[in-house]
Amino acid sequence: GAVVSQHPSWVICKSGTSVKIECRSLDFQATTMFWYRQFPKQSLMLMATSNEGSKATYEQGVEKDKFLINHASLTLSTLTVTSAHPEDSSFYICSARPGLANTDTQYFGPGTRLTVL
């Protein structure tokens, strides 16, 4: 149980285009999902917290107009990188927390590797 998927697993796009990444909780409902970014040989950096039915909360320094997050259902959150540039190339990882009162362990997706040419 507690499986989180991401799609696509990797994507290559041209500079200036937008890319959408999906995060799904497959066997549980997630009221809260999180988006992280990881550059090579670095640790994960939290970008934003996504709550179903409400606006995402962004960490300091993360541009909300560039990284659009939508959490329209209890099993799906999307991250759209708008007007992507080469410096946005990174490994994007989502996590989800089951909406149960007695547990709040986060489960992570496999990640999406974005390369912007």
Added chain:
Amino acid sequence: DAKTTQPPSMDCAEGRAANLPCNHSTISGNEYVYWYRQIHSQGPQYIIHGLKNNETNEMASLIITEDRKSSTLILPHATLRDTAVYYCIVRLQYNTDKLIFGTGTRLQVFP
């Protein structure tokens, strides 16, 4: 959330126990210790968590000192597939759910 300190890297022979230390000297009474690991190019995997008592599951054991200022993750019989970066994180369990990742320990299991 309290800050953690981990050694940057460790080696372990296959079949032996891997003991990964974590220092969290500023931990407060209601903060839990969580361990995740990340195998290369994959998302982090939850391992175990605890508050005061030692914990054990099918993956590992977590030993927390009595003063809670440090802990040790034990992989009893390391395999090559345990090669990964291991992250020790402390946080309030019923707070904002944020996981703040440090630099972790890169464990290399060798044959």
